[in-house]
Amino acid sequence: MTTGVRRRMGVDERRAQLIGVALELFSHRSPDEVSVDEIAAAAGISRPLVYHYFPGKQSLYEAALGRAADELAGRFLEAHEGPLGARLLRVMGRFFDFVDEHGPGFAALLRGGPSGGSSTANAMIDGVRQAAYAQILAHLRVARPPARLEIVVRSWVSLAESTALLWLDGRRVPRAELELQLVHDFAALAAVSAAHDEEMAGIVLRVFAQEPADGPFGGLLGRLSALAPAVPAPPSQRDR
Numbered sequence: 001m002t003t004g005v006r007r008r009m010g011v012d013e014r015r016a017q018l019i020g021v022a023l024e025l026f027s028h029r030s031p032d033e034v035s036v037d038e039i040a041a042a043a044g045i046s047r048p049l050v051y052h053y054f055p056g057k058q059s060l061y062e063a064a065l066g067r068a069a070d071e072l073a074g075r076f077l078e079a080h081e082g083p084l085g086a087r088l089l090r091v092m093g094r095f096f097d098f099v100d101e102h103g104p105g106f107a108a109l110l111r112g113g114p115s116g117g118s119s120t121a122n123a124m125i126d127g128v129r130q131a132a133y134a135q136i137l138a139h140l141r142v143a144r145p146p147a148r149l150e151i152v153v154r155s156w157v158s159l160a161e162s163t164a165l166l167w168l169d170g171r172r173v174p175r176a177e178l179e180l181q182l183v184h185d186f187a188a189l190a191a192v193s194a195a196h197d198e199e200m201a202g203i204v205l206r207v208f209a210q211e212p213a214d215g216p217f218g219g220l221l222g223r224l225s226a227l228a229p230a231v232p233a234p235p236s237q238r239d240r
Contacts, residue, residue, distance in 0.1 A: 015053050015063070018043055023064040026105040031061050062120050068109055069124040072098050073131040084139055084207050085183055085216035091135075092160070092179040099164045100175070107168060110161055132157045140203065148193045148200045156186045184220040 009017065021043045025034045036057050040047045054060040075094040078087045099106050110125060136153045137145055145153070160182055167178055187208075194204040211217040 011053070014045075018050065018053055018060060019063045019067055022060050023067055023102075023105070026061065026064055026068075026108065027102040028104060030104045031057070031108050036060075062124070065109060065121055065124055068102065068105065069128050072106075072109075073128045076132045076135040078135070078139070080139060080141075083211050083215050083217070085187070085211055085218075087139060088183045088186060089179060089216050092182050095160065096164065096167075096175055096179055099168065103168050107165055110165065129154075129157055129161075140207065142203065146197070146199045148197045149190075149203060152186075152189045152193050152200075156182075156189055159185055180216060180219075183216045184223075187217050187220050 018039065022034070022039050025038060025042060034057075036050055037047055039057075039060065040050045043050070050060070054063065072095075075098050076091055078091050080087075102109075109121075133150075133153050136156070137143075137149075140149070142149060163178060163182060167173060167175065190200070190204050190207075194201040208217060
């Protein structure tokens with residue numbers, strides 16, 4: 001995004017340019033490793049001019065974080081049509097697109113920004129998590145989630161975050177496999193919760209009834225059934 005040539009810009013245009021430059025730099029290196037001088041050079045302006053538009057690197061980081069947070073939240077948007085498993089798989093594909101494109105910046109984003117972050121940065125991240133949570137509930141068509149469903153959905157959003165962070169450290173597992181695994185994780189978390197709660201069971205049965213055998217959720221059942229012979233029966237059932 002280096003301009004190469006200085007030109008006069010309006011205030012809003014220059015601020016937008018600096019945010020874009022900062023976001024690109026933060027996407028490839030941790031914000032702690034990016035200096036204001038580098039941002040100024042990439043934007044084709046002087047260091048004092050950067051401070052004319054932003055009080056410091058933290059405020060510029062928070063502005064870039066806001067744009068990234070909006071983009072990340074948008075990755076969870078999906079049409080409410082078709083089986084849930086296929087929808088979640090498409091969402092995970094877009095989520096990992098973002099992770100892939102913004103590696104170090106994504107890691108810094110989830111950790112709250114430079115040097116531990118700020119309350120503003122943390123609030124933005126919480127906003128992304130809340131947006132993801134609300135989207136999943138909308139897909140489930142549940143307006144007032146029971147406590148166990150809230151636990152399942154919020155736990156899954158956190159699992160997706162931590163899985164992505166671990167994947168960035170070496171990318172030792174193929175990305176497509178992790179995307180599918182996370183969809184399976186959602187089904188497994190929901191199913192285990194359903195085994196303990198009647199209301200959750202009703203929600204899960206309704207969702208699973210709409211899933212095709214060759215979809216992500218159907219595929220999970222096939223994988224689990226293949227493991228069944230290897231699982232020893234409970235002592236109470238061995239002599240039956």
